[in-house]
Amino acid sequence: MKRNIILLPLCLLCAILISSCDDYLEKKPLTQIGNDDYWKATSDLANYTLQFYPSLPAFEVVGSYTGLIGWDGTRGSDTQITGVPSTVWNGSRSPVTSTSDKEWNWTKIRSVNVFFDNYWKCKDPFDSYKHYVGEAHFFKAWFYFEKVRAYGDVPWFSKALDTSSEELYKARDSRVLVVDSILWNLDKAIEYLNPLKSVDGGSNRLSKEVALLFKSRVALYEGSWQKYHKGTAFGTSGADPDKYFRLAVEAAEELMDSQYSTGLYSTNSPSEDYCKMFSLTDQTSNKEALLWKRYDKGLGMGHSFQIYVSDRTAGNSLTMEQIHHYLKKNGEPYDYISVGKTVKGGDFLTKIAEDCDPRLSQTIWIPDMVMWDNGYGKGIFTKPFLNQSGEYLNNTGFQIKKGNDPKDPQAGSGVSWNTNCVTGAIVFRYAEALLNYAEAKCELGEVVDYDKSVNLLRRRVGMPDFKVQSDINRSLYADYGYAISDELYEIRRERTVELGCEGFRYDDIMRWAAHSLLKGKRPKGYPLDLSEWEGVKINYKVDENGLLDPYIGQIPNGYGFDPERDYLECIPINEITLNPQLIQNPGW
Incomplete structure (x- = not known):
């Protein structure tokens, strides 16, 4: 493990000290500073923690829009895909050799532990800098949660170590110890962080609200993991799932209390608000965006999202498995397969947009929608980019629209690739807390208050209130490999719809032990209408229902996920060579 402790140059301190504390943009990392010269003022602590903000997911400064709207495809899931099958879900990863x-x-x-080893040297009153101690607790929890999701049991380090420290060669600590330590750090973050209304930097910097939301996420993840992996090599003997579900409920309920600066974005436009929320350049007045990332092209801090969500695709496509989750506008299940037998291609897209949850037509492109209307002219969506390739290709017929702003100057085919887009990136939004609450409460077998949770999300888009119901077509999109209650099925449906394309699906499948959603199956697209493509060359295959079957040539037998191995990552082999106390994860 020696090679993993990287001490970065002292000169990087300058980049931190001259950076703004109001907005987090792209900060250079900093792990070693002159301890005799630093830590004396509140501003030192405030500047130090800025280095951790770029670790949070947002729009990439270069490349495509991975990190937000395209993340479910890049990481791999049943609901969003790229041009090639995910190596995780296909079980085709090789053992990792190096870090x-x-x-x-x-x-x-x-780097976080360096902060904890030194912040007490600050000469200012604790109340003046406790917020930044809270930030450090949050980021320690964030970084360790990444480790737990990837590896399960990991070593817990309470202080900064150097390359000669014997503690580097310790064994892995138990998952329960690590997760409980993560939650302890989040409790300290909640205690020390200012509420959003009092944060210097507003919703561009961490707040008590964000820590509460993240605590609900961590606790829900661990409760689900321990419940659904129980009795497997990935569960922890003696772990109590209900303990974590209870913590998830408590954190979400506290956040839902009216004392906090939270709410849902709405301009009373049910047909637009859900999509529009993700297209805003400035999220300051959006109470749903508890933490968001501001961009400034004048500082060289931009991205290319609006280019990709209008004229390109970054190779990302939604699947029929995602579409199946959208209910009819009356709140009842919709039989997409039966409709697709007689209505195909663009007509199919138009019909399901007319018939179903308005979030569907705010997530994918429908014929005759305006893609851009700016200085580059006006672009109308006619059909998905099945005839394209690379970063222009759509291979399912369901082309992602979520977050598009036709008026944005970076939208459209006339825009050469650049990173001048400044659409704000929502990192944490309040809607997740409502969904975390409903799921954890249901897992505990308790009565869910839908009027203060899921129904708020549905009413924003004009959908009927939540109801428990059955669906004869669940096997097409919700085959988890085990039975759950109709209520929990519908809560998971709502989560999949509301958080679609936001990077949650990979973790949801993992924590639910839901490999049956993918194993032995291939993702499908819309019912193809070949008459729309006369004279145009497209590469296509369809299944027995006439649905696009983009992976049939690459994985004819479906995904090859190995449930005895693939739920956790391989610990790099050279690390086990350096530290024989490390035990490899199952199956690797």
Whole structure:
């Protein structure tokens, strides 16, 4: 593990000290500073923690829009895909040899521990800097949660170590100890962080609200993991799932209390608000965006999202498995397969947009929608980019629209690739807390208050209130490999719809032990209408229902996920060579 402790140059301190505390943009990392010269003022602590903000998911400064709207495809899921099958879900990963290949790297955690080893040297009153101590607790929890999701049991380090420290060669601590330590750090973050209304930097910097939301996420993840992996090599003997579900409920309920600066974005436009929320350049007045990332092209801090969500695709496509989750506008299940037998292609897209949950037509492109209307002219969506390739290709017929702003100057085919887009990136939004609450409460077997949770999300888009119901077509999109109650099925449906394309699906499948959603199956697209493509060359295959079957040539037998191995990552082999106390994960 020696090679993982990377001490970065002192000169990087300058980049931190001159950076703004109001907005987090792209900050250079910092792990080693002159301890005799630093830590004396509140501003030192405030500037130090800025280095951790770029670790949070947002729009990439270069490349496509991975990190937010396209993340479910890049990471791999049943609901969103790229041009090639996910190696995780296909079970085709090879053992990892070095730390440069994967996440077994401790630099960021060491950097946080440097803060804890030194912040007490500050000469200012504790109340003046406790917020930044709270930030450090939050980021320690964040970085360790990444480790737990990837590897399960990991070593817990309470202080900054150097390359000669014997503690580097310790064994892995139990998952329960690590997760409980994560939650302890989040409790300290909640205690020390200012509420959003009092944060210097507003919703561009961490707040008590964000820590509460993240605590509900961590606790829900662990409760689900321990419940659904029980009795497997990935469960922890003696773990209590209900303890974590209870903590998830408590954190979410506290956040739902009216004392906090939270709410849902709405301009009373049910047909637009859900999509529009993700297209805003400035999220300051959006109470749903508890934490968001501001961009400024004048500082060289931009991205290319609006280019990709209008004229390109970054190779990302939604699947029929996602579409199946959208209910009819009357709140009842919709039989997409039966409709697709007679209505195909663009007509199918138009019909399901007319018939179903308005979030569907705010997530994917429908014929005749305006893609851009700016200085580059006006672009109308006619059909998905099945005839394209690379970063222009859509291979399912369901082309992602979520977050598009036709008026944005970076939208459209006339825009050469650049990173001048400044659409704000929502990192944490309040809607997740409502969904976390409903799921954890249901898992506990308790009565869910839908009027203060899921129904708020549905009413924003004009959908009927939540109801428990059955669906004869569940096997097409919700085959988890085990039975759950109709109520929990419908809560999971609502989560999949509301958080679609936001990077949650991979973790949801993992924590639910839901490999049956993918194993032996292939993702499908819309019912193809070949008459729309006369004279145009497209590469296509369809299944027995006439649905696009983009992976049939690559994985004819479906995904090859190995449930005895693939729920956790391989610990790099060279790390086990360096530290024989490390035990490899199951199956690797």
